[in-house]
């Protein structure tokens with residue numbers, strides 16, 4: 096038997112209402128903040144992600160689904176959407192039509208990570224990008240939007256962590272300070288961190304290795320090497336969040352796994368899921384548009400993992416979605432009248448009612464069982480004695496009241512069911 100690929104998941108009809116609910120909430124909140132949806136292709140030129148996210152990052156060096164197409168071009172299934180959104184902005188000169196572009200997206204992403212609860216190879220993100228302004232109020236806006244979506248789902252065990260990575264020159268100076276500190280500890284670092292010492296020294300803060308954690312506890316912190324402008328940007332983000340009643344903590348080791356960040360970075364973690372606890376992450380990326388060949392435009396954004404959010408909802412037992420219901424189930428009493436039932440169903444569906452009927456020539460009892468299973472509000476009996484008088488019988492499943500209705504009065508039926 097052919098099975099789904101490791102790390103991918105089918106979203107079955109029994110789960111789809113949760114996804115609809117989440118998607119609708121996302122769209123509602125983003126539209127309140129005046130973000131417009133953008134949809135970009137699932138695959139892009141590999142160089143877009145290599146340049147955008149950074150060659151030395153885990154995503155680019157280990158996790159991308161990259162392949163050569165039949166003409167020998169290197170393509171990659173998108174591991175995230177910030178680079179794609181920036182590419183689309185540049186390609187369509189969106190900044191000329193709108194000096195601040197506020198964009199959002201929802202869709203599948205692909206990373207070849209080791210699958211575990213909350214970590215998949217095809218997963219779904221929603222996210223937002225605001226490109227064209229360096230205003231720290233927009234950094235705060237991202238955190239507020241992400242927080243509001245999670246809070247409106249009913250999630251409680253949330254922790255907002257923020258940090259500032261300053262500007263590239265501050266970071267370069269700091270990296271030298273950090274390398275200097277680490278030199279005397281180098282032999283005690285894990286193999287992975289030894290490699291990162293050369294390629295991406297900041298990421299040693301992300302190590303889960305006990306020895307690395309101990310060493311990094313005493314490391315100098317970037318925040319202490321930021322200049323006034325960066326500090327004041329960060330102060331505004333913090334005071335804005337306070338005014339908006341979003342509780343947060345400053346986590347100076349929050350470096351994030353993508354190279355494009357400048358100034359603010361943030362994550363919202365849930366204490367209700369296991370080790371994959373980051374429900375969302377983001378930050379400012381003032382150099383990215385230029386890096387990808389556009390003009391020197393600042394940007395800020397975030398993305399959230401939808402599977403993880405739904406997992407947190409399940410663990411906290413929030414998100415009570417009303418059961419699926421249908422308006423009407425048509426029970427055909429006499430199989431020779433199936434065509435009439437079918438025609439009634441079609442005309443009622445065209446009048447906006449949700450209608451189902453039997454396609455399996457089932458007994459009346461089995462059809463009744465099906466009507467109950469589908470939570471039908473009404474049942475319509477077609478056939479039997481009543482039909483000789485050109486009538487059908489409508490039963491209200493809530494109070495069991497029955498009523499004969501003439502087939503010439505179908506409007507009456509629609510009105511009754513639609514009430």
Ligand code: HAM
Nearest residue numbers: 175177214215218373374375376377378396397398400
């Ligand atoms: P990221 O931190 O790589 O950031 O991903 C954002 C979120 O996607 C994570 O917090 C997590 O919830 C979810 N996620 C990531 N990998 C997986 C996976 N393998 N399985 C399930 N969920 C996953 C970005 O992608 C940036 N583009 C965010 C951003 C937008 N920064 C600025 N703008």
